Amino acid sequence: MSLDEHVIEVRDLSRKFGAFTAVDAVNFDVRRSEIFGYLGANGAGKSTTIRMLCGLLAPTTGHATVAGKDIARDPVGVKRSIGYMSQRFSLYLDLTVQENLQFFAGAYGIGGKKQRVAVDAALERAQLQDSRNVITKSLPGGVRQRLALASALIHKPVILFLDEPTAGVSPDSRRDFWRMIRGLAREGTTLFVTTHHLDEAEYCDRIGLMVDGKLVALGTPPELKREHVAGAMFALADTDHRALRAALAGDARVLQIQPFGRRVHLRVDAALGTPVDIQSMLTGRGVAFGEIQRIEPTLEDVFLELVGGAS
Amino acid sequence: MRTALWAIILKELRQTFRDKRTAALLIVAPVIQLIVLGFAVNLEVDHVPTAIVDLDRTPESRRFADGLVAGETFEMKGNVDTGEEAIELIDHGKVCIAVVLPAGFERSLGDGLPTQVQLLVDGGDSNRAIIAQNAATAYTTQVGFRLAMDRAQQQAAALGVFVKRPALLQVQARILYNPTLNSHIYFVPGVGGTLLLVVTVIVTSMGLAREKEAGTMEQIMVTPMSPMVVILGKTLPYALIAFVDLGLVVAGGALIFKVPIRGQLWLIGLAGILYILTTLGIGLLISTVAKSQQQSFMLAFFFMMPAILLSGFMTPIANMPHWLQLVTHFNPVRHLIEVLRAVLLKAATFSDVAPQLVALGGLGITVFLLAVMAMQRQLK
Numbered sequence: 274m275s276l277d278e279h280v281i282e283v284r285d286l287s288r289k290f291g292a293f294t295a296v297d298a299v300n301f302d303v304r305r306s307e308i309f310g311y312l313g314a315n316g317a318g319k320s321t322t323i324r325m326l327c328g329l330l331a332p333t334t335g336h337a338t339v340a341g342k343d344i345a346r347d348p349v350g351v352k353r354s355i356g357y358m359s360q361r362f363s364l365y366l367d368l369t370v371q372e373n374l375q376f377f378a379g380a381y382g383i384g385g386k387k388q389r390v391a392v393d394a395a396l397e398r399a400q401l402q403d404s405r406n407v408i409t410k411s412l413p414g415g416v417r418q419r420l421a422l423a424s425a426l427i428h429k430p431v432i433l434f435l436d437e438p439t440a441g442v443s444p445d446s447r448r449d450f451w452r453m454i455r456g457l458a459r460e461g462t463t464l465f466v467t468t469h470h471l472d473e474a475e476y477c478d479r480i481g482l483m484v485d486g487k488l489v490a491l492g493t494p495p496e497l498k499r500e501h502v503a504g505a506m507f508a509l510a511d512t513d514h515r516a517l518r519a520a521l522a523g524d525a526r527v528l529q530i531q532p533f534g535r536r537v538h539l540r541v542d543a544a545l546g547t548p549v550d551i552q553s554m555l556t557g558r559g560v561a562f563g564e565i566q567r568i569e570p571t572l573e574d575v576f577l578e579l580v581g582g583a584s
Numbered sequence: 585m586r587t588a589l590w591a592i593i594l595k596e597l598r599q600t601f602r603d604k605r606t607a608a609l610l611i612v613a614p615v616i617q618l619i620v621l622g623f624a625v626n627l628e629v630d631h632v633p634t635a636i637v638d639l640d641r642t643p644e645s646r647r648f649a650d651g652l653v654a655g656e657t658f659e660m661k662g663n664v665d666t667g668e669e670a671i672e673l674i675d676h677g678k679v680c681i682a683v684v685l686p687a688g689f690e691r692s693l694g695d696g697l698p699t700q701v702q703l704l705v706d707g708g709d710s711n712r713a714i715i716a717q718n719a720a721t722a723y724t725t726q727v728g729f730r731l732a733m734d735r736a737q738q739q740a741a742a743l744g745v746f747v748k749r750p751a752l753l754q755v756q757a758r759i760l761y762n763p764t765l766n767s768h769i770y771f772v773p774g775v776g777g778t779l780l781l782v783v784t785v786i787v788t789s790m791g792l793a794r795e796k797e798a799g800t801m802e803q804i805m806v807t808p809m810s811p812m813v814v815i816l817g818k819t820l821p822y823a824l825i826a827f828v829d830l831g832l833v834v835a836g837g838a839l840i841f842k843v844p845i846r847g848q849l850w851l852i853g854l855a856g857i858l859y860i861l862t863t864l865g866i867g868l869l870i871s872t873v874a875k876s877q878q879q880s881f882m883l884a885f886f887f888m889m890p891a892i893l894l895s896g897f898m899t900p901i902a903n904m905p906h907w908l909q910l911v912t913h914f915n916p917v918r919h920l921i922e923v924l925r926a927v928l929l930k931a932a933t934f935s936d937v938a939p940q941l942v943a944l945g946g947l948g949i950t951v952f953l954l955a956v957m958a959m960q961r962q963l964k
């Protein structure tokens with residue numbers, strides 16, 4: 274078992290709903306104990322892909338193996354090896370924390386003393402030892418999310434699928450949650466996480482980017498930035514993007530001008546590599562500007578580049 | 585597999601008994617409904633509110649009126665002076681029947697002329713109207729016969745001859761199995777059948793719809809549990825509760841309404857199991873098409889209404905048009921009620937109720953298998 278063994282292999286996987294193609298001939302691999310981020314806007318086909326990989330939905334064409342099992346031929350085998358936390362972190366709200374965990378343990382065939390051990394471990398993981406008899410409905414969103422994660426992990430799956438795990442959760446809880454996810458990856462669990470938060474994708478080892486059912490980019494965050502965002506990027510303070518655009522009109526070295534919060538991002542030919550280069554380019558063009566900083570492109574830039582190119 | 589099945593059953597029971605309303609629906613409601621419906625649906629006819637319109641005001645007319653209300657059937661609510669007033673009383677629901685004795689009643693009888701007594705009957709409750717009318721007619725015939733006899737004997741005595749009593753043909757009805765015509769006895773089995781319907785059909789179909797709405801169905805489907813385990817886990821607890829309810833209804837009927845238990849209870853148990861198989865199957869089938877709890881409830885209701893109406897619970901099946909009678913053979917409620925009535929009241933044996941048991945078994949197995957197939961397709 275090598276470290277870069279593929280625990281998920283997806284080949285030309287497609288799913289149609291009637292005439293509509295929700296997932297269109299997607300190909301990728303996921304390696305053991307990496308965090309694979311599956312990115313895309315709402316309706317891009319993320320949940321549909323994840324539901325096929327979990328054996329919940331049959332592919333229309335193509336195939337995939339998960340933990341060495343074919344999703345179409347051995348869905349039960351797949352289900353035994355994976356944990357899945359749906360978009361809605363579905364728990365039984367009328368049951369207590371402990372009763373939810375007991376049910377999911379039982380559903381995976383964990384009974385008796387083993388069940389007590391598993392439930393205690395899950396309570397500890399979710400830091401809910403003191404709330405075991407609390408009705409789930411009365412827990413705040415972030416706590417429910419931890420409980421849902423602990424439920425999905427109760428049978429120690431080798432792969433964990435998380436569909437938009439941080440939707441509707443406070444930024445603090447989101448940070449805690451990603452800390453737990455990274456901890457899981459270190460322990461050897463493979464994580465397949467969908468999200469539409471581009472900032473969260475930075476936590477992932479590798480990323481697949483979905484646009485309208487198609488996988489348009491695949492790689493580590495630095496790879497994606499290098500491949501898809503050409504040139505050098507700078508952030509300019511105290512300037513107006515319209516004035517800047519007017520001043521630089523017709524200059525072939527300028528690739529992109531984009532307002533970004535209170536600053537403006539300027540992307541230029543890689544030949545202009547330092548703030549000094551930019552300063553000299555702008556001097557005498559009649560546009561005011563403040564401090565100039567060289568910055569790395571973000572995944573947002575990658576996304577804009579790819580989606581802008583597609584449309 | 586045993587662990588998984590037990591996990592679902594435990595979860596269902598916990599959810600059921602955590603929600604006070606569901607728990608009440610399943611356990612307390614059967615008893616309350618038995619009592620409330622048992623007393624409300626009173627098919628016996630006695631103490632019919634009656635008005636007398638005595639236009640004659642003679643000893644003979646008074647004797648007729650007193651005799652009429654002397655029994656249990658009619659209860660005197662008042663004398664009025666005109667037929668219009670009597671109709672008004674009927675319109676206002678004050679009385680159900682009015683007896684009009686015409687002016688010249690005594691004289692006309694004395695002259696041996698045909699004499700008429702008019703009955704005004706509120707036909708709103710047809711069962712009661714018919715029984716009241718029959719009772720009034722029987723009373724009038726009896727009085728007429730007595731008068732005729734008296735008269736014949738008087739004339740014979742006056743002529744100094746002996747007359748034989750005229751021949752008299754009378755109907756004597758003896759009611760078997762329920763000699764006091766206690767309608768509760770007939771009614772309790774009906775309550776049993778319909779209550780089980782509510783418990784099993786509504787609870788199973790709504791329970792699955794609730795899981796779909798909450799998204800927990802998907803969470804169940806991503807576990808390696810087989811569809812059969814899911815189906816059994818979601819039906820066995822309610823089958824058990826329904827069985828307890830059947831016991832409650834039979835015991836409640838015996839204790840509160842003195843419904844006899846003449847036959848062997850295991851026959852009721854067997855019919856109950858086969859019946860529950862059908863109704864749980866219908867609940868499952870509904871849940872495969874319904875997308876929400878509301879839809880499930882509507883569909884369950886649309887199934888239950890005709891099933892109850894066509895069960896012979898309230899309306900005898902023999903009174904239905906022929907084609908509708910054929911339809912009732914496919915109604916599990918009909919067969920269960922027949923078994924309950926036959927076993928409780930007539931001490932029916934296995935061979936007596938075998939046709940009903942075969943029908944229940946056939947329906948149960950067919951419907952449950954169909955439901956399992958539909959569910960398995962959906963859960964895959």
Ligand SMILES: Nc1ncnc2c1ncn2[C@@H]1O[C@H](COP(=O)(O)OP(=O)(O)O)[C@@H](O)[C@H]1O
Nearest residue numbers: 290294295313314315316317318319320321322
């Ligand atoms: N069961 C379904 N029937 C029909 N269309 C569906 C179904 N599930 C998803 N879709 C459609 O497929 C597309 C992708 O959906 P989804 O995979 O849920 O997107 P995402 O998770 O990326 O937001 C959407 O346009 C959605 O409307």
Ligand SMILES: [Mg+2]
Nearest residue numbers: 319320360437
């Ligand atoms: Mg989604």
